[in-house]
Amino acid sequence: MMVTLMDIAVLIKQSLDVQELRVDQDTGKIYIEEAPTKAGDIDLNAAEEAVRIKEKVGGKATAIMLSTWGASGKRLKEAKEALKRVLAMGLDDAVLIMGEEGQKADTYVVAKTLAEVIRDNYQLVLAAEGSDDNFSGLLPARIAAELDWPFIAYATALELEGEYVKVTRSLEDYEETVRVKLPAVIAVTQEINKPRVPKLMDIVKAGKKPLDQRDFTPPSEPKIAIRELKVPKVERKNVIIEGDVEEAAEKLLQALKEEGAL
Amino acid sequence: MRVLAYGDVLDLALELVAAGREISDNVVLLVAGDQEEKIQGLKGPNEVLLCKDVKSDDQESLVELITSIAQDFDAILLPNDRRGRELVGVIAHKIGGSSTTDVSSLRLENGVLVIERITLGGKAIAVEELSLPAVMTIQKGRFKPLEDIEPEVREIQAPKIERRIEVLEKKEKPRVGVPLDKAEIVVAVGRGFKKKEDLKLAYELAEILGGVVGATRPLAADLKWMEEEVWIGISGVRVAPKVLVVVGASGQQQFSAGIMDSKIVVAVNNDSSAPIFEHADYGVVMDLYQFLPALIKKLKEAKGA
Structure with missing residues (x-):
C-alpha cells in the first residue's frame, strides 16, 4: 500500500466555557468577561483523530487558532493553554493568530484568513462539527469553499487510503461512507474517538513545542453584525423535594397535579 | 426581497417557506427530483422550481444547483438538519453571502435583515444583522406551514458538475418514529442508568404517564x-x-439547551451539585433506582383509585 506523509491542520477554537458561564435572569446580564475559555470539546476529537492518522502514516499536525478575545492578559494565557492541551495530545506545533479584543470578525473573515494559512501547506483540515459556544459549524465549510476543497461533515470514522480518505458520516436518515481525494476539509463528531488524556511528561513536552503567534489583520469587513445578546426568559422554580423515597414521590405527584400537568 | 427555500425533507421545506414569508412576499421553493410526486397539491410558496436531475441526498449537486440560481435571491433558507x-x-461562501444557523425568528427592519438564534x-x-445575500438554516418547528398560495411549477436544469x-455505501438508519419534538410528556434518560436493561424503568414511567423516552447524546x-433520533440537545x-422528567442526566449545556421550551422540568439525580x-x-436528589420504582408505584395506585 502506498503511504503518504500527511500534513494536517486541526482547527481549534478558543471557546467560552458555556458550562461555567453565568447569566442573570433578572438583570439580563451575561457574565462573558468572567467566564473562562478553553479548546472546544469536539476540537479535542479532531486533534485526537489527527494524532491517530500521524501514528499510522507519519507526517505533521498543526493546531490553528484564531482568537479575537484580546492579545493580552488572561485571554492570551487561556488561548495558549488551549493550544498546549492539544499539543500535549500529540500535535506537533501551533499557529495562534491573535486579534484585538472585540475585533469584528465573522466566519467569512476568519475563513478567509485561515484559508491563507492552510493553502499550500496542508493536505487535510480537521475540525469539530460545531463549537461549544456557538455551534454553527460554519467555519470549516467556509474554509473548504475558500480553498475549493471538498467538505465532508459529521464524520464518525476516517481512514486514509493513499491520496484518498474514506469517511463514514452520520446524517439523520443515513450513514454514508464516502471517498474523496485529498486535499479535503472534514468536520468530525464527538463519536469519532475518545480523546486521550495527556500524561504529565506530554504536558511538560508540549510547553517546548513551537507556537507561532501572529497578529490578525482582517482581510475584509464581516458580513454579520451581532447587535445584541439577550438572556432567554426561562423561569424555573428550582424546588428541591425533600423527604424519603415514598414522601418525595408523593410530593412530586402532588406538585405536578397542582400544576395541572397530570 | 426574494427568498429561496430548499429542504431535503419536504415537510421541513414548507416550514422554511413560512419562515421566508416573514421577510418576503415572494418565496420560491426548490424541490429535488426524488420529491416530485409530493408537490401535487402543495401550497405555500409563490413558485416551485423542480429540478428532476438532482436528488435530495446529493450534497455536491445541491451546492452547485443552489449556487447557480442564487443570484436571483436575497436570502436562502435551509433546514437546520445535518x-x-x-x-x-x-x-454562503461561494456566493459571497452572510451565513448563520439555527434561526428561530427573522424580520426586516428598515431593509436590514435581522435574525435571532440561540x-x-x-x-x-x-x-x-445579516448582509445580503444571506444563507441560513431555520430551527425546526418554529414556523407553521402556510396553505394559501397554489404555486406554479417550473422545471429547471442542474448544472454539470465534476464530482x-x-x-x-449508504445505510439507512433504523427509525422508530418517536415523536419526541411533539410529545406532551417526555422522560429523558442519561448516564445515571448503569445498564441498558435498566432503561425499562424509564419506559415504564413514560408509559404510565402517556409519554415517550428521549436520551442524552x-x-x-x-x-x-x-x-440517535431520540437524542435531546x-x-x-x-x-x-x-412535563419533562430528566432522570440520571447531569445537565450538560448541550443537553440543557434542548429542553428550554419545556413547560415543567423535573430532575432526578443523586448528585445534588448536578447542573440539571x-x-x-x-x-429530587435521590438514586434513580430507588426513586423511579416508588414513583411508578404511586402513579399506578393513583390510576387504580
Missing part, C-alpha cells in the same frame, strides 16, 4: 443504547413538552 447545516456554509449553549439569544465525493450516540432534537437542578422546576 444536510442543511453541511450546505449552508459552503453555499447561542452560548442555550444561555443567550443572539440578535444578528469529487464518491459515495461507497452519550447514551444514544456513544453507548448506542437508544436510536442543541445538536439533536429540541423538546417542548408539558438549575434547569429544573422540581428536583
Whole structure:
C-alpha cells in the first residue's frame, strides 16, 4: 500500500466555557468577561483523530487558532493553554493568530484568513462539527469553499487510503461512507474517538513545542453584525423535594397535579 | 426581497417557506427530483422550481444547483438538519453571502435583515444583522406551514458538475418514529442508568404517564443504547413538552439547551451539585433506582383509585 506523509491542520477554537458561564435572569446580564475559555470539546476529537492518522502514516499536525478575545492578559494565557492541551495530545506545533479584543470578525473573515494559512501547506483540515459556544459549524465549510476543497461533515470514522480518505458520516436518515481525494476539509463528531488524556511528561513536552503567534489583520469587513445578546426568559422554580423515597414521590405527584400537568 | 427555500425533507421545506414569508412576499421553493410526486397539491410558496436531475441526498449537486440560481435571491433558507447545516456554509461562501444557523425568528427592519438564534449553549439569544445575500438554516418547528398560495411549477436544469465525493455505501438508519419534538410528556434518560436493561424503568414511567423516552447524546450516540433520533440537545432534537422528567442526566449545556421550551422540568439525580437542578422546576436528589420504582408505584395506585 502506498503511504503518504500527511500534513494536517486541526482547527481549534478558543471557546467560552458555556458550562461555567453565568447569566442573570433578572438583570439580563451575561457574565462573558468572567467566564473562562478553553479548546472546544469536539476540537479535542479532531486533534485526537489527527494524532491517530500521524501514528499510522507519519507526517505533521498543526493546531490553528484564531482568537479575537484580546492579545493580552488572561485571554492570551487561556488561548495558549488551549493550544498546549492539544499539543500535549500529540500535535506537533501551533499557529495562534491573535486579534484585538472585540475585533469584528465573522466566519467569512476568519475563513478567509485561515484559508491563507492552510493553502499550500496542508493536505487535510480537521475540525469539530460545531463549537461549544456557538455551534454553527460554519467555519470549516467556509474554509473548504475558500480553498475549493471538498467538505465532508459529521464524520464518525476516517481512514486514509493513499491520496484518498474514506469517511463514514452520520446524517439523520443515513450513514454514508464516502471517498474523496485529498486535499479535503472534514468536520468530525464527538463519536469519532475518545480523546486521550495527556500524561504529565506530554504536558511538560508540549510547553517546548513551537507556537507561532501572529497578529490578525482582517482581510475584509464581516458580513454579520451581532447587535445584541439577550438572556432567554426561562423561569424555573428550582424546588428541591425533600423527604424519603415514598414522601418525595408523593410530593412530586402532588406538585405536578397542582400544576395541572397530570 | 426574494427568498429561496430548499429542504431535503419536504415537510421541513414548507416550514422554511413560512419562515421566508416573514421577510418576503415572494418565496420560491426548490424541490429535488426524488420529491416530485409530493408537490401535487402543495401550497405555500409563490413558485416551485423542480429540478428532476438532482436528488435530495446529493450534497455536491445541491451546492452547485443552489449556487447557480442564487443570484436571483436575497436570502436562502435551509433546514437546520445535518444536510442543511453541511450546505449552508459552503453555499454562503461561494456566493459571497452572510451565513448563520439555527434561526428561530427573522424580520426586516428598515431593509436590514435581522435574525435571532440561540447561542452560548442555550444561555443567550443572539440578535444578528445579516448582509445580503444571506444563507441560513431555520430551527425546526418554529414556523407553521402556510396553505394559501397554489404555486406554479417550473422545471429547471442542474448544472454539470465534476464530482469529487464518491459515495461507497449508504445505510439507512433504523427509525422508530418517536415523536419526541411533539410529545406532551417526555422522560429523558442519561448516564445515571448503569445498564441498558435498566432503561425499562424509564419506559415504564413514560408509559404510565402517556409519554415517550428521549436520551442524552452519550447514551444514544456513544453507548448506542437508544436510536440517535431520540437524542435531546442543541445538536439533536429540541423538546417542548408539558412535563419533562430528566432522570440520571447531569445537565450538560448541550443537553440543557434542548429542553428550554419545556413547560415543567423535573430532575432526578443523586448528585445534588448536578447542573440539571438549575434547569429544573422540581428536583429530587435521590438514586434513580430507588426513586423511579416508588414513583411508578404511586402513579399506578393513583390510576387504580
